[in-house]
Amino acid sequence: MPDAQSSSCEVVEDAGFTIDAAQYGNVGRFINHSCSPNLYAQNVLYDHDNKRIPHIMLFAAENIPPLQELTYHYNYTIDQVRDSNGNIKKKSCYCGSDECTGRMY
Numbered sequence: 001m002p003d004a005q006s007s008s009c010e011v012v013e014d015a016g017f018t019i020d021a022a023q024y025g026n027v028g029r030f031i032n033h034s035c036s037p038n039l040y041a042q043n044v045l046y047d048h049d050n051k052r053i054p055h056i057m058l059f060a061a062e063n064i065p066p067l068q069e070l071t072y073h074y075n076y077t078i079d080q081v082r083d084s085n086g087n088i089k090k091k092s093c094y095c096g097s098d099e100c101t102g103r104m105y
């Protein structure tokens with residue numbers, strides 16, 4: 001994936017938005033997972049220097065035409081998500097991409 005320096009966005013500061021929901025939610029809650037996403041998530045420090053609590057920002061991974069759904073890869077590891085009883089949870093992926101693995105986790 002490209003880093004912020006090499007992305008196609010001209011003004012990097014305006015190219016991403018935070019999905020940090022520590023204080024309150026935002027439009028990031030509507031962004032679905034895709035196995036071939038057009039956004040990528042990156043940890044960003046901009047208002048403090050604590051690397052343990054970075055802001056997570058989304059950047060365009062490619063030139064995205066108008067009206068195309070924005071998606072990113074949730075990066076779950078298959079068979080690593082468990083319920084409160086310790087049982088492995090499985091969730092199907094419906095992203096519809098040619099590279100879809102069929103599983104979100």
Ligand SMILES: C[S@@+](CC[C@H](N)C(=O)[O-])C[C@H]1O[C@@H](n2cnc3c(N)ncnc32)[C@H](O)[C@@H]1O
Pocket residue numbers: 028029030031032033034092093094095104
């Ligand atoms: C942050 S929300 C995304 C927005 C949500 N789809 C909505 O309609 O408000 C994350 C949830 O959306 C669903 N979801 C997102 N991407 C998905 C995908 N590729 N396949 C299946 N479910 C997905 C899952 O239920 C997931 O827990």
